[in-house]
Amino acid sequence: MPRYTIIFKGEVAPGFDRDRVQRNLEALFRGRGRAAAKLFTGQPVVLKSGLDAAAVRQYQRALANAGARCEIQPDQTPDGFPGAVTGPVSASPPLCASTVKRLLCPQCGFDQPESDACVRCGIVFAKYQAVSSRDREAAAGPPLPKRRLPSGFWRAIRIAALMLVLVVVAGQNWLAKARSTDWDAPLTVGIYPINADDSAAAERFIQTLDPRSFEPITAFVRQEARRYGLLLDDPFQIRLAPEVRTLPPSAPADPNPLAVIWWSLKLRCWAWRADTLVGDSPDIQMFVLYHEPRSGQRLKDSLGLQKGLLGVVYAYADADNTARDNVVIAHELLHTVGATDKYDPASGLPVFPHGFARPDQDPLYPQQAAEIMAARIPLAIHDTRMPPSLQFTLIGPQTATEIRWIP
Numbered sequence: 478m479p480r481y482t483i484i485f486k487g488e489v490a491p492g493f494d495r496d497r498v499q500r501n502l503e504a505l506f507r508g509r510g511r512a513a514a515k516l517f518t519g520q521p522v523v524l525k526s527g528l529d530a531a532a533v534r535q536y537q538r539a540l541a542n543a544g545a546r547c548e549i550q551p552d553q554t555p556d557g558f559p560g561a562v563t564g565p566v567s568a569s570p571p572l573c574a575s576t577v578k579r580l581l582c583p584q585c586g587f588d589q590p591e592s593d594a595c596v597r598c599g600i601v602f603a604k605y606q607a608v609s610s611r612d613r614e615a616a617a618g619p620p621l622p623k624r625r626l627p628s629g630f631w632r633a634i635r636i637a638a639l640m641l642v643l644v645v646v647a648g649q650n651w652l653a654k655a656r657s658t659d660w661d662a663p664l665t666v667g668i669y670p671i672n673a674d675d676s677a678a679a680e681r682f683i684q685t686l687d688p689r690s691f692e693p694i695t696a697f698v699r700q701e702a703r704r705y706g707l708l709l710d711d712p713f714q715i716r717l718a719p720e721v722r723t724l725p726p727s728a729p730a731d732p733n734p735l736a737v738i739w740w741s742l743k744l745r746c747w748a749w750r751a752d753t754l755v756g757d758s759p760d761i762q763m764f765v766l767y768h769e770p771r772s773g774q775r776l777k778d779s780l781g782l783q784k785g786l787l788g789v790v791y792a793y794a795d796a797d798n799t800a801r802d803n804v805v806i807a808h809e810l811l812h813t814v815g816a817t818d819k820y821d822p823a824s825g826l827p828v829f830p831h832g833f834a835r836p837d838q839d840p841l842y843p844q845q846a847a848e849i850m851a852a853r854i855p856l857a858i859h860d861t862r863m864p865p866s867l868q869f870t871l872i873g874p875q876t877a878t879e880i881r882w883i884p
Contacts, residue, residue, distance in 0.1 A: 480528060481549050482549070483536050486522070486548070487516060490546055516545075524547065528552075580602075658881040663709065663712060665716060669720075669753065669764045670683045670720050671721045673767055676794070693800065695714070697868075698711075701871060719753040725744055745785045760786060761810065763787070765790045765806065768792070768793060778791070779805050780812070783813050788813055789809075790809055792805065801864075808852050811872075820852065827848065831873055832848050834873065843855065846871055
């Protein structure tokens with residue numbers, strides 16, 4: 478591919494004077510003033526060499542716009558600026574169209590190669606555009622404020638959405654309560670074991686569980702249902718689910734109503750996702766969190782929710798505690814079908830008479846069994862003990878009424 482050299486001999490185009498052309502060349506060469514002054518010595522000077530036709534067109538037009546006349550010859554000298562030419566200058570060869578980016582001066586309209594300043598009027602494009610932008614903003618005046626919906630509107634939307642969720646949940650709870658306490662068919666109970674402390678002992682214990690581990694609960698409820706004349710052989714049918722690998726969300730430290738509602742919704746969502754039973758989902762979910770027994774250890778309080786038909790039981794991963802764990806599971810299971818606690822939350826003592834298995838016993842103390850929803854055997858006014866198994870518990874008339882076994 479042929480290469481060309483651009484030659485300048487100090488000639489200016491008609492309509493331009495030398496000082497103006499020198500200023501234009503200084504702007505074109507971006508402040509290289511001394512080099513621009515040396516172009517007017519009367520001797521041919523190499524502006525650029527080693528250029529292809531497209532690049533030559535760019536330089537030729539830029540110099541013409543600046544008022545400088547240049548000549549083109551085939552490339553015979555090394556690239557340099559400025560430099561002397563020792564050979565003859567020939568006529569310009571035919572050139573192709575330039576592909577170099579060009580721009581028009583926003584002030585004088587002069588067409589020139591892309592640069593920082595205009596070679597004709599001398600304005601610096603960045604400063605000119607900044608001043609023009611400020612002038613346009615001043616003429617337009619202050620910007621109009623954006624229209625925003627009042628904050629009360631979005632608050633009302635959030636409240637309405639929350640109310641809709643609560644209405645739907647309340648409707649589901651009412652239907653679940655009505656269906657779970659009509660006792661026309663057994664309720665399926667899923668037992669979901671969880672290794673709560675991630676201990677090897679709890680893991681080994683969970684592997685030993687089978688449906689027979691919870692048969693005492695079924696037998697206890699069956700016996701009590703017959704005592705109240707319920708026409709249903711087994712009110713509960715227990716199924717053991719595979720181990721659950723995630724923990725339920727913790728109850729809120731601040732038991733304000735909104736926090737409790739939000740936690741209840743999260744717990745139900747977690748329970749739905751944690752269902753590991755194959756086949757139909759159970760009517761009631763009981764999640765049993767097993768812990769390795771340790772000296773002085775006290776577990777969290779278990780809970781059973783009628784709204785959601787689920788319970789969370791904290792238990793010991795030890796065969797010696799299985800019978801007592803079943804007492805706690807049965808207690809929370811009855812909570813899910815409407816039974817209330819029959820003990821004083823402050824002292825933990827059974828409340829007379831509904832918290833006593835035999836409130837008409839004379840003398841009243843010591844009792845031989847516990848009302849299941851009191852979960853303690855009263856031995857004296859301020860002395861109780863936990864029943865060792867479900868054989869030492871019964872369902873009192875008040876609890877039977879709450880779960881709709883009797884009118």
